[in-house]
Amino acid sequence: MTNQEANDLILDIKNLKVRYETQDGIVRAVNGIDLTLRKKRTLGLVGETGAGKTTTALAIMRLVPDPPGIVECDKLEISGQDILSLPENKLEHVRGNDISMIFQDPMTALNPVFTVGDQIAESLEIHEHLSSKDAKERAGDMLELVGIPRERANEYPHQFSGGMKQRVVIAIALACNPQLLLADEPTTALDVTIQAQVLELMNELKEKYDTSMIMITHDLGCVAEVCDEVAVMYAGRIVEEGTLEDVFNRTLHPYTEGLFNSLPNIKDRKAKLKPIKGLMPDPTNLPVGCSFAPRCNYVSDACLKAQPQLRSISQTHRVACTAYDNPEFHIERRIL
Amino acid sequence: MYRYILKRLLMLIPVLLGVAFLIFAIMDVAAGDPVYSVAGADATPEQIEALREKMGLNGSLIERYIRYIGNLLKGDLGTSYISKLDVMKVYLQRLPNTLKLATLTMIVAVGMAIPLGITAAVHQNSIRDTTSMVLALIGLSMPNFWLGLLLILFFSLKLGWFPTGGSEGFRSIVLPAITVGTSLAALLTRTTRSSMLDVLRQDYLRTARAKGVSERNVIQKHALRNALIPIITIFGVQFSNVLGGSVLAETVFAWPGVGRLVVDAIDQRDIPTVTGALVMTTMLVTIVNLLVDLVYAFVDPRIKAQYTK
Known part of the structure; x- marks a missing residue:
């Protein structure tokens, strides 16, 4: 990494682990992930429900509820500031x-x-020490920015529709121009038409404010829309990461392939969906070897023995899969 | 909103009429014929009839009820059989004492319950939670009169800080208020705790934390406001109760409130006093209920939206 790149680094995480110690056992939600993100870039964090995406984001905010959550990490820096040791x-x-x-x-x-006006104004009062009048004024600006008339600042959340509420949530998050925005499935609860609007809005705002973003989602269409880089998570680990082109066009990991195969294909409506068989392993009892092995079409004995480590395939593209020990190995996914 | 208040105020009328009738009918059945006890054993039937007319006890129950309501509208609650004093006057003399005691009692109760309940909820299952809940249990199970006596023994007789009873100034109200307030605080503490526990799990508190709101404000501003509705409900019920007078505490501390007025009047079969005091208390309680409903709207905009519909 050059000096310039190091200066550009917004987020730098090394070996993040999060576990929840519950009465029914230890839930290992995140199991040692590294993430870096540079200025103005957007990373898509992709995976099924329960893959540890939200927990990762909460850990970055230091908002994992403790108890029962325990966060361990070798390094957690935002713009060079150590977040881990902050009181x-x-x-x-x-x-x-x-x-x-x-x-x-x-x-x-x-x-x-x-x-909603008060809820947006609150962070401005806290961080920019605005008077409540000025903060209210800026809250009105933020509402307009996300496409809500400023007169509605005095209304309460129950007076808004779901899509409007999501816009308010976005306005709250953007109020103080953060360097890093963690968007946890911002469109999942919305209608498709509203989804597109919200995504477009987020793209615009990102451009306008030079914000870096981590987009947490299981929606690959959403990733293609807004992300520069993609990290695919499975059972609390990153199994494949790279640029959008790397992961979408030069897919390496069998799990990523499975995610793509689960998408309906509008061009070939007779083709059957090929969902990934089985379920995510129980996070209280993860297998010794590759967590995906029980569901993998390419599984071999080697997969069951040890946890595969991420290996670099190109400068930007990395995958954690034992099968690539064999230089001849390739997955079936047809690149369109 | 104003229409809602007006509607509720109009609804007070049938409620008051109904309650007044109930009290009137029960007293008629339960207290026996007061004319005989007033007239004495050797009164002639003519004397009794004359007295009945004079006391306004002639005619059927309904007739007497209508006459009573008519007088009530003029602010006349009748005359006490025993003291021959105007019941309204006597009641209004006692009311300030009861209001003072009730207000301070509720301040004591809320002052203990809210901090204890919040602490218990925030540190759920910790030693602080257990301690708060044990204190609440003790407060709930301790008889009022016994706690009152203990307080008198310690603070009045031993330390001499407060008078043992009577109604001389602020100092004489402190011990009765603590006595009644403690027992009310117990239920309020438990309500605060369980309501806070519900709210503490809500997503919007995470949103507040993610905004950078300090933990103190997350609890005191964002969480408490949402947890208030059940607390206000219990508060309203308890406040209504103490407005009717806290008989035991008033007796132990010789506090001249409405509670003792009613109990003494019941002992003496003083029907006008009992009926009058109960009707007035009912009026107060319904007004408190209305106020509680209005406070709901103030605390929770969703309830306000329902009112204005």
């Missing part, structure tokens, strides 16, 4: 200011007893 009162300056998060479910993410 709670310093963290409050980082949250909402340097890093923001857009939450998954807009129906429950807003406080029902405060007006």
